[in-house]
Amino acid sequence: MNNNPLFATTRSGICRHHQPVSLAYTEFFSLKEHEIIDRENPQHVRTPVDQCKEFLIPGIHFMHFIYKSAQKEEVVFKSKESYISMVFCQKIDCTYINQETNTAFAEIYRNEHSLVFISNQETKIKWDGDAGAEVFIINLTIDYFERFIPQNHPLHQVFVSSVYENTPAVLGEYALQVSPRMLTLLYDIVQCEQKQYYKRLFIKAKVIELLMLQLEQFENAGERAAVELPDNIHVEKMYRARDIITSNIGNSCSILDLAQQIGTNDCYLKKHFKQVFGTTVYGYLQKERMEKSRVLLLEGEKKISEIARLAGYKHASHFTTAFKKYFGYLPNKIKVFLLPFLSQPEMIALMESPFFATA
Secondary structure (H helix, E strand, O other): OOOOOOEEEOOOOEEEEOOOEEEOHHHHHHOOOOOOEEEEOOOOEEOOOOEEEEEEEOOEEEEEEEEOOOEEEEEEEEEOOOEEEEEEEEEEEEEEEEOOOOEEEEEEOOOEEEEEEEOOOEEEEEEEEEEEEEEEEEEEEHHHHHOOOOOOOOOHHHHHHHHHHOOOEEOOOOOEEOOHHHHHHHHHHHOOOOOHHHHHHHHHHHHHHHHHHHHHHHHHHHHHHHHOOOOHHHHHHHHHHHHHHHHOOOOOOOHHHHHHHOOOOHHHHHHHHHHHHOOOHHHHHHHHHHHHHHHHHHHOOOOHHHHHHHOOOOOHHHHHHHHHHHHOOOHHHHHHHHHHHHOOOOOEEOOOOOOEEEO
8 A cells, every 4th residue: 555645745835746646447446246345544645634524336426525624725636537527516616627738617605516527647636625525526437438328418529539639637617606406415425324235326316417417407506507608797786685595594694685785686586696696595594504514513512493593593493304305315314424423533534545546
């Protein structure tokens, strides 16, 4: 086993690489249909990551990273084969840079998702996250991804061109908002309790459903954009509305009050907010409430009744119902699954595995 560290933390707090990581696809492809690799916090490389979860089955590699404190991090890697990354960011910005041209080819911001083609060239990823940030990355082999994207899908031509030219690229024109259903599926994978054969079936089913939701959302986003694009004034007002929402989670106002604060009416607000953010005002508020609640639950310092109040709920029972509907499990479940990991002083990130191995 190669124990050379991939990362070294600098005084600036940015985690940098010593040498590129090589994606060991020879081992990845050699996995047989019945095999599965399941690791929590593999002890290979020390990084600022507080928790890492990894699943590896033929055609699919799943990774989940949690940062307990705000972090900036970057890593350079090189793949022996090309692949597709399904990237989901929570409270973190993610930028992919082509090392050969030193240009960013994919930018995925907080609470967004995208599909990224990674070629067998050196690629740098930069992460800039808040406390409680999470990154979900699901890597698919080209053959596996090709099974599911229809030839008439808006992203198909970009996918084919990227593979043919072997050029790293983001498949969608821009990243889209992570939906509550996507988050539920991602946490279902993280918390999967099935074993062996049934775990493989479970992970495959959830990944395929996630991919379906991504492809469907990209197709629908393209259709909406073709019909009507909001102008700069609309966008500016909607971002002001979003900032008001995120700054007043525990004391949210009515849609009418919110519209008046940004100098418009409720019909205008509802129409253009959904255009810009892909969800309703209430849907966005609900997402922010749930995400704030999840961070507080992970910290483990407050009672559920207090967290409910901070999230804008008068009654803890209403909060519990809303939380379960959003994430698919009760608030106290998150403590059972995640807090044992976060209580440790330092966690180990995944690197040296059949998918990641030092060059």
